[in-house]
Amino acid sequence: MGAVQIIATIVAAAITVVAAVLGVRAVLTMVSVVRLGRPDHERFTDRGRRLKTMLKETVGHTRMLRWTVVGAAHWFVMVSFVLLSLLVLEAYFEVVGPERGLPLIGAWSVYGLVTEAFGVFGFIGILILMGIRLANLPRNPAKRSRFQGSTMWQAYYVEYTILAVLVCGFLIRGFKAANGTLEFPVWATPVSHGLGHLLPASAAAVSLVAMVKLIVSMAWVITIATHVTMGVAWHRFAAFFNIFFKRSPGRPGSGLGGLRPMMSNGAPLDFEEADPEKDQFGVARVEQFTWKGMLDFTTCTECGRCQSQCPAWNTGKPLSPKLLILSLRDHAYAKAPYLLAGGGTSLGGEELGTPEQLAKVNALALAEAGRPLIGGVEENGVIDPDVLWSCTTCGACVEQCPVDIEHVDHIVDMRRYQVLIESNFPTEAGVMLRNLENKGNPWGAAQSTRDEWTKGLGFEVPNVADGGDFEYLFWVGCAGAFEDRAKKTTRAVATLLHEAGVSFAILGQGETCTGDPARRIGNEFVFQMLAQQNVETLNEAGVKKIVATCPHCFNTLSNEYGQLGGHFEVVHHTQLLAQLVADRKLTPVQPLDGGLTYHDPCYLGRHNRVFAPPREVLASVPDTTVTEMDRFAERSFCCGAGGARMWMEERIGKRINVERVEEALSTGAKTVAVGCPFCLTMLGDGVTGKKAAGAAPEEIEVVDVATVLLRSLTVRA
Ligand code: SF4
Numbered sequence: 001m002g003a004v005q006i007i008a009t010i011v012a013a014a015i016t017v018v019a020a021v022l023g024v025r026a027v028l029t030m031v032s033v034v035r036l037g038r039p040d041h042e043r044f045t046d047r048g049r050r051l052k053t054m055l056k057e058t059v060g061h062t063r064m065l066r067w068t069v070v071g072a073a074h075w076f077v078m079v080s081f082v083l084l085s086l087l088v089l090e091a092y093f094e095v096v097g098p099e100r101g102l103p104l105i106g107a108w109s110v111y112g113l114v115t116e117a118f119g120v121f122g123f124i125g126i127l128i129l130m131g132i133r134l135a136n137l138p139r140n141p142a143k144r145s146r147f148q149g150s151t152m153w154q155a156y157y158v159e160y161t162i163l164a165v166l167v168c169g170f171l172i173r174g175f176k177a178a179n180g181t182l183e184f185p186v187w188a189t190p191v192s193h194g195l196g197h198l199l200p201a202s203a204a205a206v207s208l209v210a211m212v213k214l215i216v217s218m219a220w221v222i223t224i225a226t227h228v229t230m231g232v233a234w235h236r237f238a239a240f241f242n243i244f245f246k247r248s249p250g251r252p253g254s255g256l257g258g259l260r261p262m263m264s265n266g267a268p269l270d271f272e273e274a275d276p277e278k279d280q281f282g283v284a285r286v287e288q289f290t291w292k293g294m295l296d297f298t299t300c301t302e303c304g305r306c307q308s309q310c311p312a313w314n315t316g317k318p319l320s321p322k323l324l325i326l327s328l329r330d331h332a333y334a335k336a337p338y339l340l341a342g343g344g345t346s347l348g349g350e351e352l353g354t355p356e357q358l359a360k361v362n363a364l365a366l367a368e369a370g371r372p373l374i375g376g377v378e379e380n381g382v383i384d385p386d387v388l389w390s391c392t393t394c395g396a397c398v399e400q401c402p403v404d405i406e407h408v409d410h411i412v413d414m415r416r417y418q419v420l421i422e423s424n425f426p427t428e429a430g431v432m433l434r435n436l437e438n439k440g441n442p443w444g445a446a447q448s449t450r451d452e453w454t455k456g457l458g459f460e461v462p463n464v465a466d467g468g469d470f471e472y473l474f475w476v477g478c479a480g481a482f483e484d485r486a487k488k489t490t491r492a493v494a495t496l497l498h499e500a501g502v503s504f505a506i507l508g509q510g511e512t513c514t515g516d517p518a519r520r521i522g523n524e525f526v527f528q529m530l531a532q533q534n535v536e537t538l539n540e541a542g543v544k545k546i547v548a549t550c551p552h553c554f555n556t557l558s559n560e561y562g563q564l565g566g567h568f569e570v571v572h573h574t575q576l577l578a579q580l581v582a583d584r585k586l587t588p589v590q591p592l593d594g595g596l597t598y599h600d601p602c603y604l605g606r607h608n609r610v611f612a613p614p615r616e617v618l619a620s621v622p623d624t625t626v627t628e629m630d631r632f633a634e635r636s637f638c639c640g641a642g643g644a645r646m647w648m649e650e651r652i653g654k655r656i657n658v659e660r661v662e663e664a665l666s667t668g669a670k671t672v673a674v675g676c677p678f679c680l681t682m683l684g685d686g687v688t689g690k691k692a693a694g695a696a697p698e699e700i701e702v703v704d705v706a707t708v709l710l711r712s713l714t715v716r717a
């Protein structure tokens with residue numbers, strides 16, 4: 001071994017030892033922080049499906065590839081990162097002996113070919129990712145880049161490290177080729193052989209470049225080990241676990257569809273037995289999230305895909321799902337030393353941790369422990385109340401997140417504590433909650449008027465109480481029963497079902513709100529009260545199949561009532577109508593003037609994957625063009641009503657419904673079709689406002705898909 005090799009070996013060994021010690025310490029720290037979270041037993045069920053989903057999403061990159069160019073570039077970088085690890089290992093042999101390579105497979109041409117190919121594609125891939133990042137730099141806050149708020153130096157550092165390691169890899173092989181010691185033929189490693197023609201022969205150069213490569217690699221390990229919140233680097237390891245433990249393996253967005261019941265000590269909370277001294281009511285402190293929540297915070301890559309799709313962020317609200325996760329992550333990791341030393345408070349509020357224990361905790365952790373989880377600037381809160389209440393629970397963030405972070409669950413968990421224990425929520429929503437408790441609907445309408453919409457239809461709408469047989473229970477919903485515009489949809493659906501000869505019945509005055517707005521605002525108590533009552537009514541009536549016009553009811557009935565013993569086959573009216581059209585039980589004949597566009601309701605599309613049926617109904621209308629908006633299907637933009645936002649004032653930023661209406665108007669369609677009574681109201685109000693301002697033609701109309709179909713069957717509904 002020459003002098004160069006001796007020095008290179010000593011340097012490589014020394015830095016590797018430091019990196020290994022710090023790396024192990026960092027992993028132990030992260031595991032201990034994740035373990036601070038509450039138990040969550042469900043995450044260990046269904047392991048086979050979890051493994052399959054994890055492999056599909058990581059190796060197949062199914063979620064990343066929705067962003068085609070970025071996804072493809074990221075896949076090559078990911079694979080080359082794995083292969084790079086082999087080449088880093090190989091560098092240890094090359095510092096010792098410049099003619100050496102990896103034992104066993106080091107001289108295998110296939111190994112040479114694969115690593116060469118992925119070296120080239122990884123190099124191109126990382127340049128593309130760097131270019132995309134540079135093109136989307138948050139230079140102009142008004143443009144709201146997806147990288148706004150991300151820790152940019154960390155991303156640059158990771159990118160330049162990968163680039164440097166790749167360059168070193170090619171230089172090592174190039175020098176080996178120049179020395180005549182490269183193990184592989186030209187066909188397997190053409191780039192390296194090409195470089196060999198340009199580089200001088202030098203054995204020392206091989207060892208020196210291998211040493212540089214190891215220094216760069218180990219410096220990266222040391223850097224990320226001393227920055228455990230560096231998600232842009234750590235997601236390479238954490239993402240596998242986060243995806244494996246996602247809430248609903250097999251579902252594209254794990255945290256979409258139904259909400260989980262309120263959990264306490266790993267089990268659903270029973271309000272009749274609940275004790276505030278022993279049971280947890282939502283999340284008041286960061287350590288009250290489950291360990292999966294902690295893993296979510298740890299895994300965030302800061303990519304900002306969630307932020308780029310968030311309706312709140314895109315309309316100037318303070319909420320960004322990415323920044324929310326980063327705030328929780330930074331707080332959890334800063335507070336962790338205090339919690340690990342035994343500090344904290346019991347569920348009953350009793351202070352934990354002895355003065356001796358807490359004396360060892362650093363000042364930063366003590367200061368962090370004193371911060372309220374929810375609070376404004378004056379209180380030094382981790383999450384501002386305006387952030388918490390801006391969320392429409394539209395699920396765009398969950399849908400887009402490449403590592404399956406469950407933002408909506410975390411937001412609702414924090415809301416639950418604020419509502420149930422602190423009674424701290426936008427005051428205007430209090431009226432809705434009182435109406436739900438006292439009248440069984442958010443409008444506070446008299447229950448006796450629930451079936452008034454049936455008057456004047458020209459046929460009798462059967463009621464379950466009449467005792468006749470029926471196939472479908474037509475779940476009307478509060479909006480469908482009490483809100484004037486939605487009532488038109490209800491009447492249209494009833495007419496269409498009647499025309500098609502579908503056997504159906506309604507509960508009439510026996511129906512109450514499903515509890516969706518109560519659950520989304522965080523009032524699990526009112527939700528459970530309403531849901532239990534409805535489940536009982538439905539089970540007593542022997543209901544098996546339900547058709548619902550409201551996607552919020554549809555979602556609650558199909559995904560959440562099972563938690564309370566209500567198991568039904570639920571369809572949205574657009575699904576049933578599409579089937580009736582396909583079966584030729586309904587045949588549209590009249591074209592619709594001026595063309596159509598369709599707005600996907602979040603709780604129908606993203607939350608429940610019903611994208612095609614409403615489009616099939618619209619496409620069945622003859623000689624009528626259907627134009628998609630820029631954001632549609634999985635990337636559809638919320639109307640602004642979800643998450644009980646319908647019942648709150650929108651005081652900050654641009655109105656979400658106005659943003660969506662502008663997009664609808666840009667299609668030039670005269671009719672904006674929807675599949676949700678709340679979208680109908682929000683977009684209808686937006687269009688009315690535009691018309692009043694002279695910014696929309698008078699003939700523009702927002703109507704339900706059912707109304708479009710009915711108009712096409714007859715001349716005018
Ligand atoms: S659910 Fe929708 S509104 Fe809420 S944070 Fe996610 S993208 Fe934003």
Ligand code: SF4
Binds near residue numbers: 322
């Ligand atoms: S999409 Fe997921 S990983 Fe990316 S910033 Fe948002 S939460 Fe983090």
